[in-house]
Amino acid sequence: MEPLELELSVAVRSHAAARAYTFAGPVTVRLTPAPVPAHERYRIRSRITPTARSLHQRLNAGPTTAS
Structure with missing residues (x-):
């Protein structure tokens, strides 16, 4: 990099922390x-790139139910 x-x-992450924003993954x-x-x-x-960890969590989350 x-x-x-x-x-x-670093500036994006700092700004987000100051505003209490969260991200779906690393920035x-x-x-x-x-x-x-x-x-x-x-x-x-911009784009969201899934990490190996997020893919593992999604695969092991089990079935979801719709309400």
């Missing part, structure tokens, strides 16, 4: 070059 990506990840920031010509200054994309 690049230094700026690490700094932004990471990855910076990628914009396609040329880039008309936007920044583009933010």
Whole structure:
């Protein structure tokens, strides 16, 4: 992870903690070059990537019932 990506990840987690937000998994920031010509200054994309732990918990949770 690049230094700026690490700094932004820490800032996101700090902001979330101050606001009592929670995340579905670990928070990471990855910076990628914009396609040329880039008309936007920044583009933010997000996704939830399941971890091995969350997959294990989901598989072992047993059946769920609908109410």
